[in-house]
Amino acid sequence: METVKISIIGAGVVGLAIARELSDKINGDIVVFEKNESFGQETSSRNSEVVHAGIYYPKDSLKSKLCLLGNKLLYEFCKSKVIKYKNCGKIIVSTNEEEALQIKSIHEKAASIGVLGLTLLTKDDILKIEPQVYALNGIFSSTTGIIDSHGLMKILHEEAQNNGVMFAFGNEVVKIVKTSKGYAIETSKGEKILSEIVINAAGLYSDKIARITGFDVDALHYRLHFCKGDYFSISGATGMLHHLVYPVPHEKGYGLGVHATLDLEGCVRLGPDATYVDHIYYDVDDGKREAFYSAAKTYLPFLKEEQLMPDTSGMRPKLQGLNDGFRDFVIKEESDNGFPRFINLIGIESPGLTACLAIGEYVGDLISL
Ligand SMILES: Cc1cc2nc3c(=O)[nH]c(=O)nc-3n(C[C@H](O)[C@H](O)[C@H](O)COP(=O)(O)OP(=O)(O)OC[C@H]3O[C@@H](n4cnc5c(N)ncnc54)[C@H](O)[C@@H]3O)c2cc1C
Incomplete structure (x- = not known):
């Protein structure tokens, strides 16, 4: 042999x-x-092609350590090899009083595990950098970006x-x-x-x-669990956002909540959501449009439901089951x-x-x- x-x-x-x-x-x-x-x-x-800053991973976990190091290595690699990327940054936004209180603790926790480039934002700060976004307060992450995967x-x-x-x-x-x-x-x-x-x-x-x-x-x-993430594109929104915009995430941590991501051409997509499924498939159900619209409308007030179009999807290989930590x-x-x-x-x-x-x-x- x-x-x-x-x-x-x-x-x-x-x-x-x-x-x-x-x-x-x-x-x-x-x-x-x-x-x-x-x-x-x-x-x-x-996937979303996002270069993550490492905000939500527990200190000393492999996810945290490899994300923090990987973020730095990936930008250096993209620069040296002329791979397209944009270090556009992201904002995490609160849309109600309860979430507004969580913003401060997310910021403190992330700073304590060594995430760089985080700044607290007031409502006015957010209006200045993202006039189309509604938020009570938020966090800016300067090391987040997007790449041509x-x-x-x-x-x-x-x-x-x-x-x-x-x-x-x-x-x-x-x-x-x-x-x-x-x-x-x-x-x-x-x-x-x-x-x-x-x-x-x-x-x-x-x-x-x-x-x-x-x-x-x-x-x-x-044993892996499959957790599907669907996306909806937003027609007519190209160029309306300059940063990735994320809500305060689900407390169980299955996904990061229905967020607005950009591609390198400035097109806006919503998603991914997070649904545990028992087999691998990639169709996106148009019946989810209302749920995506309701979730994103809270921070993107300009949205109209008819702008949302089913887009791609991905499958997360998760060790964390539905009720696990x-x-x-x-x-x-x-x-x-x-x-x-x-x-x-x-x-x-x-x-x-x-x-x-x-x-x-x-x-x-x-x-x-
Ligand atoms: C919806 C979604 C959004 C995401 N967004 C982001 C993001 O924005 N930023 C980020 O950092 N990460 C993101 N991720 C995670 C990221 O996409 C994955 O962590 C990464 O792509 C995993 O790469 P991989 O090579 O391990 O797996 P894969 O890309 O799945 O590659 C595994 C390969 O193994 C091959 N294979 C399997 N079985 C066999 C076999 N028996 N013999 C031979 N070949 C086999 C498969 O064909 C496949 O090509 C996201 C994931 C999802 C699902």
Whole structure:
């Protein structure tokens, strides 16, 4: 059987960032298995493309650490590689007295975990910078921005490939067997390879990859829940907003509330919302229009319901079930669970795009090459 040093399962933004990072350290001897015919066809191209500041993650969690570092690395990378981005900033806005009180505590908590560039805003401050937005008070985050996620993935793929990484597109990993020399991997095309190190970056299917390898997914709490996020575009609103505009988030933390995001052309989208579902599908139900309108109308008073059009959607690979508390990213070398040199990345939901380069570095540190 052919052998390879490292196999990466999944060519989303995370698998690509890991491939690029590792290919800088060893020349060649890395293969990336991807079930689709190209990279970045799943969650990595179905998101808000926001470079997050890291405001809501618990101190010392991987989400917090990798988001803070990833934010900095991503801007530097975009600048040096000429990937399109806009450091437009975001505002979090309150629209009632209860939320207005929460603004101060969100600001204090975020500042205490090391989030940079946060400023409290009064109603007048907000009117000056976003005249179309209604708010009682708010927070400005200067390190938040948007990027061209496809442009980012294209460069990561190109650089990894130039460093000798092999991409096996159209190859779904269907079997993984632990042997004394590593892991025997088999794909849907009948390809077989023996890999010294395996990195599971399979996004929505990462718990499935762990299961077929032999991990007790339930005992380890690696089972994923699917949480769908739908978007509605707003016609006729291009150029009306200059920052991303977020409400005060849901107290359970499933998502960040129906917010207004911008793309690099200034078009405005609402979403994503957060709905737990039992299978993966991407249709957006027009029946949600009223709920999106009501949520956003509170801070975007100019909105008319007929401006909202169903747009795209994405699926969050969540470790946190509907009634659970915060769950961190699982990014772990699995010797202690009986699978040495096997790295699981499970539950890489937001801020996975922001954190991708930091995740690449983190995984590089987990394995001795
Ligand atoms: C609605 C939504 C909005 C978001 N907004 C943001 C945001 O604004 N900012 C931010 O930082 N993050 C955001 N995120 C999170 C971010 O998109 C993800 O964290 C990131 O894209 C995860 O990348 P990934 O490579 O882990 O997963 P994916 O992009 O899902 O890639 C995994 C890859 O593995 C492949 N694969 C799976 N199984 C197999 C197999 N058996 N064999 C071979 N290949 C396989 C898949 O085909 C896929 O290409 C958002 C997510 C959602 C859902």
